[in-house]
Amino acid sequence: MFKKSMIPLALVAIIAVLSLLVAGCGEKADSKELKIGANFEMTGGVATFGQSAVNGIKLAFKEANTGGGILGKQLSLVVADNKSEASEAVNAATKLITQDKVKAVLGPVTSSNTLAQSKIAHENKVPFITPTGTNPKITVDGGKVQDFAFRACFIDPFQGTVMANFASKSLKAKTAAVYIDNSSDYAKGLAEFFEKAFVAAGGQIVSKEAYLAKEQDFKAVLTKIKATNPEVIFIPGYYQEVGMIAKQARELGITVPLLGGDGWDSPKLVEIAGAAALNNGYFSNHYSSEDKDPRVVKFVEAYRKEYNQSPDALAALGYDAAVMLIDAIKRANSDDPVKIKEALAQTQNLQGVSGVITLNAEHDPVKSAVVIELKDGKQVFREKVNP
Amino acid sequence: MRIQTKTDLASLACGLTLYALLEGLILADIIPPYWQLNVIRVCIYIILATSLNLINGITGQFSIGHAGFMAIGAYMSAIMTVKLGLPFLVAILTGGLAAALLGFLIGLPTLRLSGDYLAIATLGLGEIIRITILNISYVGGASGFMGIPKYTNFTWAFLLMLFTLFFIKNFVNSTHGRACIAIRENEIAAEAMGVNTTKYKVLAFTIGAAFAGVAGALFSHNFYMAHPTSFTFMQSFDILTMVVLGGLGSMTGSIVGVIALTGISAYMADYPEIRMIIYALLLIVLMLFRPQGLFGSKEISLRIFSRLTGGERRGAAQGN
Incomplete structure (x- = not known):
């Protein structure tokens, strides 16, 4: 059988590639929608983190949308799974930015996936906020602040x-x-x-x-x-x-x-x-659901109502990342990614669930941490530590 | 022999036409970047799948450490371009050679094992490579090798894929390839007929490893970084799945397997929750109804097409 030529191989490849193409085309832009991408770990090693974060983001978007949306548009979230793996994170980011044409990206959760995404975002000049990527290199690499990289957590x-x-x-x-x-x-x-x-x-x-x-x-x-x-x-x-x-x-x-x-x-x-x-x-x-701060209480209540479980820190940070983004778009008064990025860099005294968020020159938030004690499987708020 | 050269030339022409077509579409921006990335992925995985098929399908040695060789290629090539500033071609060659050398060294002792034992040894090998890399801070350790320039484009990926396909096809058709098939069919009989089984097993293993290294080089220069999590045994299983789905021993099968699975993965990107379920269901259904894979050990041959078109195409293709 191997004596036969390779032409059939090529034919198979042609058919397959063409069918891929058909799927690639036919995307329509809806001007009533403001598309935001979410590149998260929906499956794989740290899937619970990714899913919590997406839940938090969805809640924030829902609240913003019921309040009339922003810039007269409804926020819509496009979720892409990166399978908790770096090369898939690049893939997902490329899809979100180039195909879905999102104005900004939220995620991913882990530092290495975030670093993998960073190049794509910078090439296409689209800002991203990682809720939980704590590695310092995400925002500052080689002594240089990464323009389009932001985070919602401390390092x-x-x-x-x-x-x-x-x-x-x-x-x-x-x-x-x-x-x-x-x-x-x-x-x-x-x-x-x-x-x-x-x-x-x-x-x-x-x-x-x-x-x-x-x-x-x-x-x-x-x-x-x-x-x-x-x-x-x-x-x-x-x-x-x-x-x-x-x-x-x-x-x-x-x-x-x-x-x-x-x-x-x-x-x-x-x-x-x-x-x-x-x-x-x-x-x-980053936060405790036991915290008696009124903002936290309100968030926990809304989250319980929506998902019937108590929000972990990933959900809170996902929520905060979304709040940061919404705030920036409002202040920029534009959905242009570069303007959103400029507004994000100036985030100040923003009331988030995980504390008051002010971004420093390195795009890192300055905010408090909490220490949580585990008692019979329950998380008990122990103390709050300010920076 | 002449007929084979002719058909080879015809296939080459076909491949280059396909290349020109796709490159044209990419240059004209008809293929959006996300699908470009997926087309390049398909090319890379075709190199991986066909090279694994050479080991698993053609020679019948059950190896599941392919991601390890891929990692060697990815990291060696990245060292060449990032740390030493050498051109991409040199990096690809070094990646392939390093993986081949390792494949040779590892193949000598492990290929004396067979069946399950070989599978476990190669699985272990893949993990050893990954964990070794994880602990070398020169290449970034756990945080991965950052700052790799993006040299891989469609041209590199496609031409290397074409080269791989031709190389492996002609290898299989050669004396050496026949010896490999003989080993797959019955090792003892092959040995009795004077085939040096160890030599051919190691040869196939080394060639397979070399191409995995080349694919690794393309991989790391496509995603800006090489990260140990990209080369876990799950990666090896993914490649193996593609090979088994298409049919062990069938090169066209491997190609279809790659395209099918990459396609599903890309199409389903919008529905992450059910992606893995569909993926798994497909495999279960396939294994229930067609355990030998889509193509079994057959190739899509010209004969099938000439039957469909009444024999005209066959003459035309040979005349080209």
Whole structure:
């Protein structure tokens, strides 16, 4: 059969490509709509994050639309899935910007996917706001502020520092162990600043260990950590592994407080670890649904009504990112992406759910963090830390 | 032999015509950027799928570590262009050669295994490559290799795809390729007939790895970055799915598999919630009704078309 020529191969390719083309054409622009793209992790490793964020954004858009929309137009959200993977994030961003012709993009959740999207956005001069991409490189790369990149969350150094201060001041810990997800820049960033601040506060890091995402058995390393008798263990990873680590640590009789960052914030954490294992666990976060601030109360209520569940930080940050964008479009009084970008850079004293948002010259928000305690599987608001 | 050269030339002409057509459409902006990206993706995945087909379908060695070789190509080529400032062609060649070298070194010991054992060994290999890269900060470690220039365009992707197809087709038609098929059909019989099975298995594995490396180079220079999460075993499975969907041992099958799955993925981009369900359903249905894949081990041959057109096209194609 291979003696036959390659012509058929070519024919197959022609047919297929042409059919792709047919699908590519035939897009109509509706002038009554203002299209905003959402490039999120709807499937894959961190799907719960992506879905929460999209829920938050949808809520903000709904509120804006019932209030008459902006610039006389209704906001419409075009969601694209990046499958929690960097090259797919590029793909999704390209689709949103070049095919759906969105005026701005919200997302993605993780730093690496956001960095992957950044080039496309800059080439096409479309601004984007990542709700939760905490890597400093997103907004400032090589000492240069990235014009079209914005974020709605604080960056890694701040979170690491918050937890270090919490460990040394509130928990009065003198020694700490650090157990890092070596495959995540986010975890490495948090750990670095935790160590710095903890040592500066007079503490001592007695043990430093690492794991890789998707590992299952952590007992060997946990036994090693236990032998060094730390007063707290800092585990700045994502909920999947953290859940298993917490469970296995308690099984080994490690009772000291476990600390972490916003990667812990998922209902899945409790499902995986079990409520009891997480007692005496604390993590820093962007907001707490237990916060008694009236804005937070109002948001939680609206969200519960819409989705019948309580909003996690991702939902709150998604909401805030959308609020930032809506505010910028209003101030720009235009749906031109470049003008939106200019207005975004001047965001000041904007009342968001996760605090009062003011963007600094690096396009990073300056706002407060909260420390959350886990009690029998419930998130309890512990304290608020201002920058 | 002459007839084969003629048909090869005819196919080449056909391929170049297709290239000219698509390039024309791209230049005239009739194909929007998103679909351009998908056409390039299709080209890259055709290189990956046909090269994996050479190992899995033609030689019958069940390898599922293709993403690993792809990663080697992606990172080596990125080092060449970003760190050393060399031209893209050199980067592609280096990527391919590095992957081939690794394929050769790994193939020697592992190809003595067979069936499930080989599958597990290659799966492990792919993960070893990925995790090694993850821990080398020279290439960005966990945050990925950033700042790769976008050199891949339709021309590069399509011409390299064409080259790959010709290379593998002619390899399969050669003495070496026949030996590989003999190994697939019955390794013991092949050995009894004097085929050096280890040599041919390693040869096929090395060639497959080399093309995966080339595809990796195109991949990283298309998406501005090389990130370890792009080269997990899920990537290997995706490529394998395309090959199995089209039919193990059929090159045209692989091409159709790639186009079908990339197409579904692109069409369904607006419905992320149900995309994976449709994708999975399609595979289940296919495996239930056609476990040998769309094409089995057959190719879409000229004969089918000449039958449809009453034999005229066959003469015309050969006359070209």
